[in-house]
Amino acid sequence: MYEKLDNPVYHSLNEHHKKFCLNFGDSKFYNPEVAAFGGSSEVAKEKDITEYSKICDDFLIFGAKPYGNFEKELSQLVCDQYVLENKIDLDFTEKIDLLREENNEELLHFIKKFYPHYFKNRTPELGRYFGIFKDNKLVAVTGERMQMNDMTEVSAVITDTDYLGKGYAKQLVAFVSGKIFEDNKTPFLHVAETNTGAKKLYEKLGFHHRGTINLWGVKR
CATH class of the missing domain: 3.40.630.30 (Gcn5-related N-acetyltransferase (GNAT))
Incomplete structure (x- = not known):
């Protein structure tokens, strides 16, 4: 019933917040003037994240750990939903x-x-x-x-x-x-x-x- 909550950023940007969406590959990101969040239909890829990082240098990916080799180790915050x-x-x-x-x-x-x-x-x-x-x-x-x-x-x-x-x-x-x-x-x-x-x-x-x-x- 609440499966979309496994991927709330992705589904928000695919639905009600579509006007704020920036697409990079299979990932969706908020316009960084609005929110510094991103998410993917499956796992956010290094290429998608690298492209977004050109316009937003500090942001959060919701869901599965992004795939790739990053210069700086990704920090992790666990939230209860x-x-x-x-x-x-x-x-x-x-x-x-x-x-x-x-x-x-x-x-x-x-x-x-x-x-x-x-x-x-x-x-x-x-x-x-x-x-x-x-x-x-x-x-x-x-x-x-x-x-x-x-x-x-x-x-x-x-x-x-x-x-x-x-x-x-x-x-x-x-x-x-x-x-x-x-x-x-x-x-x-x-x-x-x-x-x-x-x-x-x-x-x-x-x-x-x-x-x-x-x-x-x-x-x-």
Whole structure:
């Protein structure tokens, strides 16, 4: 049922995110101004990766370990993959705002402060982003990243360190997941295997663990 999640980048670029796709051989890559991710129908080849590295010098390949001889050893990040099959029943106590184009500068500054490597200037184009403001300051966000025709990834679950422990992430994840269900799609997400705190939150909200997926870091 969720076989496409074995290859989420490839299928996203083959479906809903086709407009962001750059094809190199059998591999598909996001426009690097939007996201530094790639994937292949089977195994990404050295030639395809080399071509993409001419325009993006630091990126991730999702799935099977790329084939070839690389000047720099590929780094490996193991992520747990979760799927949500039922809407989260939660009482929302915070005002959650849709972030619009006029919020992009603040959104980019906020996310790059905490996760500078995974967010690009055009990443907000991938989907909707929602935030919680306190005293006119953005203090927590969650949005959508990879998207297929029937599934959308919940991503960028970030809370300012000065506002942790207030349940903002829980409410944002529930809210964004609800929006995805309204689109008649299934929410899924990725979290580093070592991030036990986040995994406990997602499991408590009803996400079920589907398996693990490898992310291979390529640097030119």
